Amino acid sequence: MSAADLAHNCLYYMSLMREVEDRIERKLYRQGKIVGGVYVGRGQEAIPVGTALVAEPGDVLFPSHRDMAVFLIRGVTPGRILAQYMGRAGGVTGGRDANMHMGDLNHNIVSIISALAATVPVAAGAALALRYQGKNGVVFSYFGEGSTSRGDWHEGVNFATVQKLPVVFLCNNNQYAYSTPLSLQMACANVADRGPAYNMPAEIVDGNDVLAVYEATRRAVEYARAGNGPYLLECKTFRMTGHSAHDAAHYVPKDLFEEWGKLDPITRFEARMLAEGWGTQTEIDELRAAVHREVDEGVAWAEQSPYPDPATLLDGVYESS
Amino acid sequence: MSTTYLEAIREGLWEEMERDPNVFLLGEDIGAYGGAFKVTAGLFERFGARRVVDTPISEAAIVGAAIGAALMGLRPVAEMQFADFITCGFDQIVNFAAKCRYRWNASVPMVVRAPSGGGVHGGPFHSQNPEMWFVRTPGLKVVAPATAYDAKGLIKSAIRDNDPVLFFEHKALYRRIKEDLPTEEYTVPIGKAKVVREGTDLTIVTYGAMVWVALEAAGTLAEEGASVEVVDLRTLLPLDRETVCESVKKTSKVLLLHEDTRTGGMAGELAASISESVFEYLDGPIVRVSAPDTPVPYSPPLEDAFLPNAEKVVEKARWLFRY
Ligand SMILES: Cc1ncc(C[n+]2csc(CCOP(=O)(O)OP(=O)(O)O)c2C)c(N)n1
Ligand SMILES: [Mg+2]
Numbered sequence: 054m055s056a057a058d059l060a061h062n063c064l065y066y067m068s069l070m071r072e073v074e075d076r077i078e079r080k081l082y083r084q085g086k087i088v089g090g091v092y093v094g095r096g097q098e099a100i101p102v103g104t105a106l107v108a109e110p111g112d113v114l115f116p117s118h119r120d121m122a123v124f125l126i127r128g129v130t131p132g133r134i135l136a137q138y139m140g141r142a143g144g145v146t147g148g149r150d151a152n153m154h155m156g157d158l159n160h161n162i163v164s165i166i167s168a169l170a171a172t173v174p175v176a177a178g179a180a181l182a183l184r185y186q187g188k189n190g191v192v193f194s195y196f197g198e199g200s201t202s203r204g205d206w207h208e209g210v211n212f213a214t215v216q217k218l219p220v221v222f223l224c225n226n227n228q229y230a231y232s233t234p235l236s237l238q239m240a241c242a243n244v245a246d247r248g249p250a251y252n253m254p255a256e257i258v259d260g261n262d263v264l265a266v267y268e269a270t271r272r273a274v275e276y277a278r279a280g281n282g283p284y285l286l287e288c289k290t291f292r293m294t295g296h297s298a299h300d301a302a303h304y305v306p307k308d309l310f311e312e313w314g315k316l317d318p319i320t321r322f323e324a325r326m327l328a329e330g331w332g333t334q335t336e337i338d339e340l341r342a343a344v345h346r347e348v349d350e351g352v353a354w355a356e357q358s359p360y361p362d363p364a365t366l367l368d369g370v371y372e373s374s
Numbered sequence: 375m376s377t378t379y380l381e382a383i384r385e386g387l388w389e390e391m392e393r394d395p396n397v398f399l400l401g402e403d404i405g406a407y408g409g410a411f412k413v414t415a416g417l418f419e420r421f422g423a424r425r426v427v428d429t430p431i432s433e434a435a436i437v438g439a440a441i442g443a444a445l446m447g448l449r450p451v452a453e454m455q456f457a458d459f460i461t462c463g464f465d466q467i468v469n470f471a472a473k474c475r476y477r478w479n480a481s482v483p484m485v486v487r488a489p490s491g492g493g494v495h496g497g498p499f500h501s502q503n504p505e506m507w508f509v510r511t512p513g514l515k516v517v518a519p520a521t522a523y524d525a526k527g528l529i530k531s532a533i534r535d536n537d538p539v540l541f542f543e544h545k546a547l548y549r550r551i552k553e554d555l556p557t558e559e560y561t562v563p564i565g566k567a568k569v570v571r572e573g574t575d576l577t578i579v580t581y582g583a584m585v586w587v588a589l590e591a592a593g594t595l596a597e598e599g600a601s602v603e604v605v606d607l608r609t610l611l612p613l614d615r616e617t618v619c620e621s622v623k624k625t626s627k628v629l630l631l632h633e634d635t636r637t638g639g640m641a642g643e644l645a646a647s648i649s650e651s652v653f654e655y656l657d658g659p660i661v662r663v664s665a666p667d668t669p670v671p672y673s674p675p676l677e678d679a680f681l682p683n684a685e686k687v688v689e690k691a692r693w694l695f696r697y
Contacts, residue, residue, distance in 0.1 A: 181443050
C-alpha cells in the first residue's frame with residue numbers, strides 16, 4: 054500500500070468512527086433512540102484504526118468498548134452497528150445485547166462481555182487454537198489501562214506468555230477508568246511497566262498519532278506472528294468525553310481537555326496529510342462528505358430495521374432450541 | 375474386566391481424543407503428572423503436550439482459554455483440580471461461556487470437568503457440590519453421573535455437545551465403584567434421567583453419589599415391604615422433568631435427595647415442578663433429604679452428620695409412608 058493510500062485509509066476510518074459515534078451519542082441518544090448506555094472513543098480513534106489496519110483476514114480481534122473502528126475496518130456496516138445501538142433485529146446481536154457488546158465470527162471479531170478484561174484469557178485461548186490448527190493468525194486483545202488491574206488480565210497475560218502465544222495486547226491508556234485516575238489504578242507509571250514481569254516486550258506509543266500506532270502494531274504483530282510470544286503495546290491517549298454519555302466528567306481538570314484537544318488524532322492527521330502531500334484539502338473534504346453520506350445511509354437502514362419479535366425470546370439459549 | 379468410575383472418565387476422554395483431533399485437555403498438573411486424581415494419567419504420553427496442556431494455577435485463564443479455543447472451533451476439556459476452585463473461573467463460565475450463543479450466536483463447545491462432593495474428609499474447600507450455582511444459568515448444561523457407565527457415556531456426549539457443559543464427577547465414586555463396560559462404543563444422552571430401580575410405592579429422585587445411598591435405602595425398605603423407585607437425574611440442566619413426573623404419577627409419593635446443601639438445592643426446583651405438573655397424583659407431602667445449610671465440615675464425625683446417608687433416607691421414607 055502506498056503512503057497516500059494508507060493515509061487515506063487511516064483518515065477515512067478515524068472519520069467514520071468519529072461520525073458514527075457522534076451520531077450515536079450526540080444525536081440518536083439525545084433523541085431517545087438509543088437503548089441503554091453509550092461509551093465512545095472520541096479522541097482515541099487512532100488506536101483502533103492504527104492497530105486494526107494491520108490485521109490480516111485470518112487474525113482474530115477482541116475489541117473493547119472504545120474501539121468502534123475495529124468493527125468498521127473488519128467490514129461490519131454502520132447500519133448493523135447503529136441498529137445494534139437501537140436494539141433492532143438488524144443489529145449485530147439482533148437485540149440480544151447492547152452497544153459495543155457485539156461480535157461476529159464471520160469477521161473474526163469476538164464480542165466482549167461487560168466484565169472488563171474477561172476477554173484477555175479468552176484471547177489467549179483463541180491464540181492457542183490458531184497455533185493448534187497450524188494457522189499463522191495473530192490475536193488482537195484490546196483493553197483500557199484500568200482493566201489491567203483485574204485478575205483475569207494477569208491470568209490471561211501470564212498464560213499467554215508462558216505458552217508463547219501469538220497475541221498482541223493493545224492498551225488504550227486514556228488515563229481514566231470511569232472517574233478513577235491512573236494513580237489510583239496502579240502503582241507503576243505505565244501499563245508497559247507490567248511487561249517485564251511477564252518477560253514480554255512492552256512498548257509505549259503516542260496513541261494520538263495513527264501512523265505511530267500503525268508502525269508499532271506492525272512490530273508487535275510481526276514479533277507475535279513469528280512465534281516469539283505476546284507483545285504489549287501501550288497507546289497513550291486521553292478520554293475526551295465522560296466515561297459514558299451520562300457522565301459530565303467534572304472530576305477531570307479542564308486544562309487536560311484543552312491540552313489533549315490540541316492533539317486530536319484526526320485534526321493532527323489531516324494537517325500531516327497536507328504537509329506530506331498524501332492528499333489535498335479537496336480530497337479531505339470529499340472524504341468527510343462521503344463519511345457523512347455513509348452514516349446517513351446507516352442511520353436510515355437502522356431506523357427501518359424492526360425491533361426483534363418477542364416470540365423469539367426463548368430461541369438460541371442452546372444449539373437445538 | 376471391570377472399570378472404575380475414574381477409569382471410565384479417562385476412557386471417555388481417551389476415545390474422544392482418538393476420534394477427534396480437535397479435542398484437547400487443559401488444566402493444572404494434568405500432563406506428565408496425570409492430574410491430582412490421576413484421571414488424565416497416560417494421556418500426556420499418548421497425545422503429547424500439544425493436546426494435554428499443563429497450565430499455571432489460573433482457573434479464570436483455564437476456563438477463558440477453553441472458551442477462546444472453543445470459539446475457534448476446537449473442543450477443549452478443562453479440568454478444575456477440585457470443583458471448589460471453579461469459583462475462581464465463575465465469571466468466565468456464567469457470563470462468558472453461557473451467554474455467547476444467546477447474545478451473538480457463537481458456539482462454545484467446551485467441557486469443564488470438576489471433581490466434586492464430600493465423603494473424603496476434604497473439609498470446606500475440597501468437598502463442595504457447587505452444581506446449583508450453574509444450574510440456574512441458562513446456556514450451560516450440567517451433568518453429574520453416578521455410575522461408571524454413565525460417566526463414560528456422558529463425558530463423550532459432553533465433548534461432542536456444541537454448548538458449554540459442566541461435568542461434575544464425584545470424587546468419592548472415583549475408585550469406589552466399578553462395573554463391566556460394553557466393549558463397543560456408546561454414548562449417554564445429555565438431558566435424560568434414568569429409572570435405576572423400579573418400584574410402585576415411593577419415588578426417590580437423586581443424582582451423583584446419592585444414587586448409591588438411594589439404592590441402599592431402597593433395599594432396606596424392600597425388606598420392610600415397600601417398593602421404591604429410584605430416578606437418577608444424570609443431567610441437572612436441562613432437567614428431565616418428564617421422567618421425574620412420570621415416576622411420581624406411578625408411585626404418588628416422592629422423596630428428593632441430594633448431597634448438596636438444602637436451601638436452593640435441586641430439590642426445591644424439583645418440588646416446584648412436581649407440584650405444578652402432577653400435584654393431583656400426590657398422596658403425601660414432597661419431602662427432602664439433603665445436607666444441612668452449613669459449610670462441609672472436616673472432622674469425620676461432623677462430616678458423617680452432615681452428609682445424607684441411607685439411614686436418614688429410610689427414616690424419612692418411613693415417615694412418609696406413615697403419613
Ligand atoms: C469487572 C468490571 N467491573 C466494573 C465495570 C464497570 N466499568 C465499565 S468501564 C469501566 C472503566 C474502564 O476503564 P478502562 O479499562 O481504563 O477503560 P476505558 O473506559 O477508560 O477505556 C468500569 C469501572 C465493568 N464493566 N467490569
Ligand atoms: Mg481508561
